[in-house]
Amino acid sequence: MEEFLAKLVQLHEHDLIIREQQVILGKSRTIHISDEYKHVSDRIQELRDALPAEVVGKYDRLIKGKKVPVVKVVSGQCQGCFYKLPTGLAMEVKANAGIYECPNCGRFLYS
Numbered sequence: 792m793e794e795f796l797a798k799l800v801q802l803h804e805h806d807l808i809i810r811e812q813q814v815i816l817g818k819s820r821t822i823h824i825s826d827e828y829k830h831v832s833d834r835i836q837e838l839r840d841a842l843p844a845e846v847v848g849k850y851d852r853l854i855k856g857k858k859v860p861v862v863k864v865v866s867g868q869c870q871g872c873f874y875k876l877p878t879g880l881a882m883e884v885k886a887n888a889g890i891y892e893c894p895n896c897g898r899f900l901y902s
């Protein structure tokens with residue numbers, strides 16, 4: 792997996808941990824994340840800083856739309872929206888040669 796994709800996946804995992812905490816903490820969510828999870832939010836910041844701003848922007852939009860931002864391609868199909876990718880794109884994703892997005896749903900793709 793591309794390094795940047797690995798970071799995106801990690802970012803998403805960390806975001807989910809924080810979100811779970813926010814659900815548990817309820818009302819105070821935007822104000823306070825317990826110290827126990829400070830390292831998680833620190834890591835989130837670290838990952839965000841390490842990724843291109845454009846990628847982070849797209850990631851945030853996907854998250855806002857409640858979408859899983861990074862999905863696998865199986866048999867040439869985006870596993871986010873099940874759109875059948877053009878053969879060329881599916882092959883490029885498989886070759887892991889760069890950053891790819893699903894032309895239908897905009898999620899980041901990996902194989």
Ligand SMILES: [Zn+2]
Nearest residue numbers: 869872893896
């Ligand atoms: Zn898709």
